Amino acid sequence: MPPQDKTTNLTESPWPIGEMLVKAGQISLNHVEAALAHQSKQIEPDLIGEILVREGIISQPELMAFLVAKFFEERKEYAAQPLPPTAIRFAGVEKTLDGRKVLDRVDLEIPQGKITAIIGVSGGGKSVSLKHMIGLMAPDRGQVFVGDQELGSLTKKQLLRVRERFSMLFQGSALFDSMNVFDNVAFPLREKTRHDPETIAKMVRKTLAQVGLSGMDAKFPDELSGGMMKRVALARALVTQPEIILLDEPTAGLDPIIENAIHHLICDTFMRARYTMVIISHAIPQIFNWCHHVLVLHEGKILESGPSVVVMESQHPVIKQFINGNLTGPIKVI
Amino acid sequence: MFLFLLTSLFGVVRPPYRLDNLLKQIVFIGIHSLFVIVLTAAFAGMVLALQGYYILSRFGSEGMVGPMVALAIVQELGPVLTALMVTGRAGSAMAGELGVMRIKEQIDALESMGINPLKYLIAPRVEASLITLPVLTAIFNVVGIFGGYLVAVQLLGMSSGTYWGGIESKLAAKDIYISIIKSFSFGLIVAWVCTYMGYFTTRGAEGVGRSITSAVVLTSVLVLIWDYFITSVML
Ligand SMILES: Nc1ncnc2c1ncn2[C@@H]1O[C@H](COP(=O)(O)OP(=O)(O)OP(=O)(O)O)[C@@H](O)[C@H]1O
Ligand SMILES: [Mg+2]
Numbered sequence: 001m002p003p004q005d006k007t008t009n010l011t012e013s014p015w016p017i018g019e020m021l022v023k024a025g026q027i028s029l030n031h032v033e034a035a036l037a038h039q040s041k042q043i044e045p046d047l048i049g050e051i052l053v054r055e056g057i058i059s060q061p062e063l064m065a066f067l068v069a070k071f072f073e074e075r076k077e078y079a080a081q082p083l084p085p086t087a088i089r090f091a092g093v094e095k096t097l098d099g100r101k102v103l104d105r106v107d108l109e110i111p112q113g114k115i116t117a118i119i120g121v122s123g124g125g126k127s128v129s130l131k132h133m134i135g136l137m138a139p140d141r142g143q144v145f146v147g148d149q150e151l152g153s154l155t156k157k158q159l160l161r162v163r164e165r166f167s168m169l170f171q172g173s174a175l176f177d178s179m180n181v182f183d184n185v186a187f188p189l190r191e192k193t194r195h196d197p198e199t200i201a202k203m204v205r206k207t208l209a210q211v212g213l214s215g216m217d218a219k220f221p222d223e224l225s226g227g228m229m230k231r232v233a234l235a236r237a238l239v240t241q242p243e244i245i246l247l248d249e250p251t252a253g254l255d256p257i258i259e260n261a262i263h264h265l266i267c268d269t270f271m272r273a274r275y276t277m278v279i280i281s282h283a284i285p286q287i288f289n290w291c292h293h294v295l296v297l298h299e300g301k302i303l304e305s306g307p308s309v310v311v312m313e314s315q316h317p318v319i320k321q322f323i324n325g326n327l328t329g330p331i332k333v334i
Numbered sequence: 335m336f337l338f339l340l341t342s343l344f345g346v347v348r349p350p351y352r353l354d355n356l357l358k359q360i361v362f363i364g365i366h367s368l369f370v371i372v373l374t375a376a377f378a379g380m381v382l383a384l385q386g387y388y389i390l391s392r393f394g395s396e397g398m399v400g401p402m403v404a405l406a407i408v409q410e411l412g413p414v415l416t417a418l419m420v421t422g423r424a425g426s427a428m429a430g431e432l433g434v435m436r437i438k439e440q441i442d443a444l445e446s447m448g449i450n451p452l453k454y455l456i457a458p459r460v461e462a463s464l465i466t467l468p469v470l471t472a473i474f475n476v477v478g479i480f481g482g483y484l485v486a487v488q489l490l491g492m493s494s495g496t497y498w499g500g501i502e503s504k505l506a507a508k509d510i511y512i513s514i515i516k517s518f519s520f521g522l523i524v525a526w527v528c529t530y531m532g533y534f535t536t537r538g539a540e541g542v543g544r545s546i547t548s549a550v551v552l553t554s555v556l557v558l559i560w561d562y563f564i565t566s567v568m569l
Contacts, residue, residue, distance in 0.1 A: 136442050156450075164448035174443035177434070188447045240447075 018052065020070055021063075031057045049272050067271040068264055078114070078292040079307035087112035087244060087276040088133050092142035095128060102128050104300035105142065110293075115270055115277040117287045117308065120297035121322065121331060126280045127171050129297065130246050133278065134166050135159050146244075164192060167240050171248040171280075173233040175221040181208070181232050182217035188240045207235040210265055212258070227254045234262065238269055244276045251283050259283060263290045284323055288312045296322070298331075338452070338533070339526050355454070359462030363424040367470060370419050375474040378411050379403060379481025386482075387490050400497040401504035403482035408505065408513045412475040414561055416467060417520035421553045425528035428459055429549035432532025433542035441533070456533065460525040467521030468514055475513060512568050519564065520557050527553045 018032040032052070049067075052058050058066075088110040095103040102125040110116050110133075118126050131137040132144050135151045144151045146162055154162065167188070175184050185204045189195055195203070208214055211231040221229055234250050250266065251259040263283075267290055270277055281287040288294065294311040296303040296319055304311055304319055314320065321329030382403045390396045432455060435441050444451045479501065486492045531549035535541045 131442070134446050136445055160448045160450060163446060166446065166448075168443070168446040170439045170443055170446075172439055174439040176440055176443075177438070191449055192447065 021052070021058065021066065024066065024070075026062075026066060027052070027057055064264060064268045068267050071267050071271055072289070075289070075292055076309060079309045084111045084114060086110060086145075087147065088278075089145040090129070090132070090139075090142065091145070093129075093132060093139040093144060094141040095125075095132070095137065095139050097128070101300055103132070103139070106297075106300070106302055108295055108302050108305060110276060110278055112276050113274045114292040115266070115279065115290065116293040116295060117291040118278065118280045118295045118297055119282070119284060119287065119322070120303075122282075124297050125300055126297055127248055130168070130248055130278065130280060133246060134163055134168055165243045166246060167237040167242045167244075168246040169230075169233045169237040169248055169250055171252070173221075173229040175229055175232055175236070177221050179220075180217065181213065181219050181221075181224070184221070184232055185235045185239050188236060192240065203239055204235075207239045208232075210238075210269075211235045212261065227258060230254060231258075231262070234265075241273060242275070245278070247277065247279045249280050249282065251281065259286070263287075266290065284325070285312070298322075335530060338456075338530050355458040356461055359458045360466055362427075363420060363459075363462050364466035364470060367420050367423050367466075368473070370423055371416060371470050371474050372477050374415055374419055375407075375412075375477035376481040376484075378415060378474075379407060379478035379483075380485045382406055382411070382478075383482035383485035383490075387486060387492075396492070397496050398500060399482070399486045399492065400500035403486070404479050404501040404505050405509060407478040407482075408475050408509050409516075409565075410561075412471050412478060413467075413513055413516035413520055414557060416471045416474045416517060417524055417557045418554055420463075420467060420470065421524050421528065421550055421557070424463075425524050425553055426546050426550050428525070428528045429532035429546045430542055432529060433535035433545040436533060436535045437538055437541060451533075456529045459529050460522070463521040463525035464518060465521075467524065468517040471513060471517035512565075515568070516561065516564055519560060523556050523560060524553050527556060 018027075021027045022029050022032060034055075049063055053060050053063055086109040090106050090108045093103050093106045094101065106129065108129075118129070120126055128137060132139060133146070135144070135154075138152060146165070149158075149162060151159065151162065176187065179187065182201075182204055185207060186200050189200045189203060193200075205214070205217075208216065211234055213228065213231055213235065216224075216228070216232075221232070224232065230250065230253060234247070237245055237247065247266070251262050254262065263286065266277070266279070269275070277291075279287065279291060288308045288311070291308050293306070294308045295305045296311065296314075296316075298318055304314055304316055311319070312323070318330045320326075321331055383399055386399045386402045386406075387396055390398055390402065432441075435455070441451050441455070444454060483494070483497055486497050487494045528549040531545045531552070535545045
C-alpha cells in the first residue's frame with residue numbers, strides 16, 4: 001500500500017493499534033515490544049493487531065471490541081476536528097440515464113481515511129454515483145477527481161491504474177458464476193498481486209473466516225443464499241487491502257445479527273488500516289453509528305453532508321422523514 | 335464495433351498472455367464442438383456422394399464423384415458448415431455467457447479491479463476461435479470425404495481406386511489454401527460478432543436472449559456473405 005498522509009495523532013505512531021491499546025491500559029508497553037521483538041520482517045502497521053493476537057497478548061474478540069469502542073469515540077470527535085483532505089471529489093457532476101436526470105450538478109467530497117455513508121431514497125442515484133467514483137460511468141458534464149487526478153482526463157491505461165487503488169462491492173454482489181467461493185475471493189489477488197499461491201490461500205481463508213464463511217470454499221455462487229453472496233463479495237472487496245473501498249449496500253438482505261457483525265467487521269478493518277471507505281446503506285439509523293461522515297442524496301442532489309453526529313440531528317424535513325421512515329412528509333411515496 | 339474488434343485484437347497480440355484462459359476456450363470451442371462437427375461432416379459427405387452420383391450418372395461421368403465431393407467440401411461446405419455449427423454451439427454460448435456477465439455486473443466488477451475485460455474475456459475467445467476453426471474445418475474436410483467414400487464405394491459399388499484417384503488428381507493445393515483462408519476468416523467473424531453481442535447486452539434476461547439470437551443470426555448471415563465475397567475473389 002502506498003503511504004498515505006495520516007492526519008490524526010494515533011495513526012502517526014508506527015504501530016497505532018499497539019499504542020492505542022497501551023494508552024487505554026489494555027496491555028503494557030512491554031507486551032507490545034516483546035511481541036514485536038519476535039518479528040523478523042519489517043512490520044506493516046496494520047498487522048500489529050494480528051501479531052498481538054497471534055502472540056496471545058489479546059484475543060481477537062477483545063481486540064475487535066476495543067477497536068470498535070475506539071471508533072465510536074473517534075466518530076464523536078470527528079465533528080469537532082478540521083476536515084481531513086478529500087480522497088474523491090465531484091464537481092458539478094451531471095448524468096442522465098434513459099432520459100432521466102439521475103445526478104443533477106452534484107458536488108461532493110469524500111474525506112480521506114474516514115468512513116463515509118451515502119444514504120437516500122431508493123432510485124436516488126447512490127449506486128450511480130459510486131460507479132462514477134471508480135470510473136465505471138462517466139459524467140455527462142462535470143468532473144470526478146480521485147486525489148488530484150480528474151478521471152475524464154485519463155487514458156484508459158491510467159484509469160485502470162487508478163482503479164487498482166480501489167475495491168468495490170456491487171449491490172448485486174457480482175460474483176463470478178463460473179468460480180467457486182474461494183476462487184472468487186482469490187481472483188483479485190491472483191490477477192493483481194504477485195503473492196505465491198500459499199500466501200493467497202492464507203489471505204483468502206482468513207478473510208472468509210472474518211465474514212463467517214469458513215468451510216464454504218468449494219461452493220458456487222448459485223448454491224449460496226443472498227446474504228452469503230453478499231459476504232463473499234465483501235470478502236472479495238476487503239482481501240486486496242486497497243486504499244479506497246466502495247461498498248454498495250453491504251448489509252442489504254442480511255439478518256440483524258449478521259448485519260451487526262458486518263458493521264463490526266467493516267469498522268475493525270477500517271481501524272487496522274485506515275482505508276477511505278464509502279458505504280451506501282439503507283440500514284437507518286444503525287449506519288450513523290458506523291461512519292464519520294454522511295451524505296444525503298436526494299433527487300439527484302446532495303441534500304446534506306457532514307459528520308454523522310450532525311446529520312443525524314438534522315432538522316431538514318426530507319432527512320427527518322427519511323430517518324424516521326414516515327409515510328407523510330415531503331417525500332411522496334404512495 | 336470495429337473499435338471493439340481492434341481493442342480485443344490488440345489484447346491478442348500483447349503480453350501478458352493468458353494461456354490458462356486460452357486453453358479453456360480452445361477446449362470449449364474446439365473439443366466440445368468436435369462431435370457435432372464429425373457428425374455433420376459425415377452426413378454432408380454421404381449426401382453429397384449420393385446426390386452427386388445420381389446427377390453425374392445422367393451425364394455418364396459418375397467416376398467424378400470423388401473429386402466433386404472433395405472439392406465441394408474442401409472449398410465450400412467444410413469451412414461454411416463448420417462455421418455455422420460452431421456459431422450454433424459455441425458462439426451462442428459465448429454471447430449468452432458474456433451477456434449474463436454483463437447484466438449481473440460481473441464485467442463491471444472486472445473493470446473495477448483494474449482488469450481490462452476486453453483482454454481478459456474477449457481476447458482469449460477470439461484467439462481460440464482463430465485457432466480452432468481451421469482445425470475443425472480440416473477435420474470436417476477429412477471426415478466429409480470419408481463419408482463420401484462410404485456411400486460411393488461401399489454403398490454404390492464404385493471402385494475405391496477411382497474415388498481416391500480422382501480426388502488425388504483433381505484436388506490442388508490451392509483448394510486447401512482457400513479452405514484455410516476461409517475458415518480462418520470465419521473464425522474471426524464468429525468470435526467477433528458473438529462476443530460483441532454478448533458484451534453489449536442490456537436489459538436483463540430478455541436482453542440476454544436477444545443477444546444470443548442476434549449473435550447467431552448475424553454471424554450466420556455474415557459468414558455466408560463473406561463466403562460469397564471471398565469465393566468470387568479467389569476462384
Ligand atoms: N445502467 C443504467 N441504465 C439506465 N438507467 C440506470 C442505470 N443504472 C441506474 N439507472 C437509473 O438511475 C436511477 C438511480 O439508480 P441507482 O441504482 O443509482 O439508485 P440507488 O440510489 O442506488 O437506489 P437503491 O437504493 O434502490 O439501490 C434509477 O432511476 C435507475 O433507473
Ligand atoms: Mg443502489
